[in-house]
Amino acid sequence: MSLEISGLRFGYGKSSLFDTLHASPFRRGEMTALIGPNGVGKSSLFRLVAGLLKPTAGTICLDGHDTACLPDRQRAESIFLLTQHTAMRAALAVFDVVLLAKRGWRGGKASNEDIAHVEEMLDLLDIEHLSDRLVSELSGGQQQLVALSQALVRDPQVLLLDEPTSALDLRRQLEVLTLVCKVTRERKIVTFAALHDLSLASRFADRFVLLHEGKVAADGTPEDVLRDDVTGRAYGVKLEVDRNSKGGLTVNAELSAA
Amino acid sequence: MAEVAMMRAGERYRQRMMRKTMFVGGALVFLALAICVDVGVGPAWYSPVEVMTALLSPDSVDARLAIIIWDVRLPVAVMAVLIGAMLGIAGAQMQTILHNPLADPFTLGISSAASFGAALAIAVGVGLWPSGGTFFIALNAFVFALGTSLVLFAFTRMRGVTVETFVLVGIALFFTFNAMLGFIQYQSSEAQLQQIIFWMMGSLGRASWTKIAICAGLLALVVPLAWARNSMMTALAMGDDRAASLGVPVTRLRLEMLACISLLAATATAFVGTIGFIGLVGPHIARMFVGEDQRYFIPVSAMAGAVILSAASTLSKAITPGVIYPIGIITALVGVPFFLSLVLSIRRETWR
Numbered sequence: 289m290s291l292e293i294s295g296l297r298f299g300y301g302k303s304s305l306f307d308t309l310h311a312s313p314f315r316r317g318e319m320t321a322l323i324g325p326n327g328v329g330k331s332s333l334f335r336l337v338a339g340l341l342k343p344t345a346g347t348i349c350l351d352g353h354d355t356a357c358l359p360d361r362q363r364a365e366s367i368f369l370l371t372q373h374t375a376m377r378a379a380l381a382v383f384d385v386v387l388l389a390k391r392g393w394r395g396g397k398a399s400n401e402d403i404a405h406v407e408e409m410l411d412l413l414d415i416e417h418l419s420d421r422l423v424s425e426l427s428g429g430q431q432q433l434v435a436l437s438q439a440l441v442r443d444p445q446v447l448l449l450d451e452p453t454s455a456l457d458l459r460r461q462l463e464v465l466t467l468v469c470k471v472t473r474e475r476k477i478v479t480f481a482a483l484h485d486l487s488l489a490s491r492f493a494d495r496f497v498l499l500h501e502g503k504v505a506a507d508g509t510p511e512d513v514l515r516d517d518v519t520g521r522a523y524g525v526k527l528e529v530d531r532n533s534k535g536g537l538t539v540n541a542e543l544s545a546a
Numbered sequence: 547m548a549e550v551a552m553m554r555a556g557e558r559y560r561q562r563m564m565r566k567t568m569f570v571g572g573a574l575v576f577l578a579l580a581i582c583v584d585v586g587v588g589p590a591w592y593s594p595v596e597v598m599t600a601l602l603s604p605d606s607v608d609a610r611l612a613i614i615i616w617d618v619r620l621p622v623a624v625m626a627v628l629i630g631a632m633l634g635i636a637g638a639q640m641q642t643i644l645h646n647p648l649a650d651p652f653t654l655g656i657s658s659a660a661s662f663g664a665a666l667a668i669a670v671g672v673g674l675w676p677s678g679g680t681f682f683i684a685l686n687a688f689v690f691a692l693g694t695s696l697v698l699f700a701f702t703r704m705r706g707v708t709v710e711t712f713v714l715v716g717i718a719l720f721f722t723f724n725a726m727l728g729f730i731q732y733q734s735s736e737a738q739l740q741q742i743i744f745w746m747m748g749s750l751g752r753a754s755w756t757k758i759a760i761c762a763g764l765l766a767l768v769v770p771l772a773w774a775r776n777s778m779m780t781a782l783a784m785g786d787d788r789a790a791s792l793g794v795p796v797t798r799l800r801l802e803m804l805a806c807i808s809l810l811a812a813t814a815t816a817f818v819g820t821i822g823f824i825g826l827v828g829p830h831i832a833r834m835f836v837g838e839d840q841r842y843f844i845p846v847s848a849m850a851g852a853v854i855l856s857a858a859s860t861l862s863k864a865i866t867p868g869v870i871y872p873i874g875i876i877t878a879l880v881g882v883p884f885f886l887s888l889v890l891s892i893r894r895e896t897w898r
Binding site (some may be wrong): 332377392406422 | 555560629645780787790791
């Protein structure tokens with residue numbers, strides 16, 4: 289039971305971004321960190337998996353079924369993408385947008401279960417006090433928390449998080465990633481997160497995938513991937529990695545001497 | 547406030563929805579009052595009792611009064627409400643699909659196309675449906691307005707259905723039709739020029755029960771279509787990517803809504819000329835009171851548009867006794883102070 293990406297080919301206009309990209313299966317209950325330099329295609333890969341972009345060749349299979357064959361609505365029920373830019377300008381209350389994510393634009397009245405589930409999610413992310421506020425009035429970090437509660441309330445099979453903690457403070461980053469990890473294990477979902485803070489990522493992710501030059505340049509445990517000759521080279525920096533007492537890795541980067 | 551803070555988020559959500567539903571009810575009553583006032587005001591003075599009697603049982607009053615009420619005033623009053631509602635709905639949908647609160651039904655060149663169509667009919671006598679009779683000018687305006695939407699559709703086929711494509715092509719169409727309209731105006735005689743300008747000012751004087759039936763029929767067609775896409779449109783208000791993540795077919799939805807908007811705006815313009823302001827401000831008023839949840843946003847936009855046009859219709863008869871000013875001139879005059887007073891008086895936190 290897993291997500292498989294094989295032979296993926298994609299590009300914008302004439303420039304090719306991915307040329308037959310392969311990755312070994314992503315298992316349920318496992319959290320994977322997607323890393324790589326800017327513009328390498330992390331967001332595009334997420335959008336391909338979520339079906340917002342169509343690949344020119346290759347397949348993305350969930351539990352053996354090609355996701356391209358699913359109707360939009362069904363795909364959206366099993367795969368959820370939290371996009372990078374979470375700013376919303378709509379005059380909608382926080383509770384309303386989370387409920388909308390929960391109900392997935394079904395018409396009719398919201399059931400008591402739906403409402404209870406949204407309440408529970410707002411409590412979990414500690415934003416219950418914001419529930420009547422308009423999303424457009426919130427700070428960047430608060431909007432990101434709202435977006436996360438939209439993601440979690442949908443209860444997807446595959447959760448794609450594109451820089452989910454970029455606007456969050458230190459405590460919130462830890463809280464959110466702890467919660468995502470817990471949900472990933474408990475509900476047996478495939479979680480895939482693009483993260484730029486490599487030290488933080490190494491504490492939570494079971495697996496690292498490094499994208500570089502249109503391919504998966506490295507794939508494995510944090511120790512395998514976070515090495516100077518692998519990740520350091522892809523980013524063009526000198527990387528120093530130490531195991532720390534918290535069970536993660538401390539990653540230090542220096543500009544390499546030209 | 548203490549008990550509000552104690553209440554669970556879900557309970558507060560239910561209360562909010564209840565308040566919005568009550569607001570819709572209140573707005574309906576307000577609209578009914580606006581219609582009654584509109585029917586009551588006119589060059590010939592009748593007491594409210596006489597007017598109400600004529601409305602409720604036309605046979606019991608004298609024939610003159612019954613004719614004035616039923617054949618002169620009521621069509622104008624009903625037309626004002628229908629056109630206001632059509633423009634309010636079209637504006638709300640346009641603002642949602644373009645993610646831009648400054649958009650209105652005419653943003654994409656529909657009104658200039660309609661004006662050009664009307665001018666062509668008036669000045670050159672060229673009609674696309676020569677046997678149109680009383681609907682000659684209206685039909686021409688309608689065909690041209692709808693034609694611009696088809697051009698827009700064709701462009702989106704080539705360049706993709708993005709907000710940028712819509713707006714750029716819309717602006718191009720707007721200037722093209724304005725230039726061609728200027729060309730016709732320059733060539734036409736004084737009498738024709740006067741007719742063109744009067745047409746463009748917009749007038750409810752062209753109201754009739756046939757036109758009312760057409761407008762009502764169109765609303766009966768478009769409103770259920772839009773209603774079925776309520777939650778998709780609310781999702782779209784969060785942004786294209788957010789909506790797509792929820793499985794909303796963004797491209798198809800945008801084109802479907804554009805078709806609705808085109809029909810509404812083209813019909814409204816063809817029948818009463820270009821009436822600006824309502825399609826822009828109606829949705830803003832709705833956004834202030836009920837937010838962008840489409841279940842409330844669309845009905846309240848419609849009612850706000852209807853109330854403004856109804857009030858404008860009343861005022862157009864009341865300013866100078868015996869003179870009925872073109873509604874297009876009055877709309878902004880009555881709408882702007884009303885709108886500004888709302889903006890100033892409503893506290894920020896109640897904007898939902």
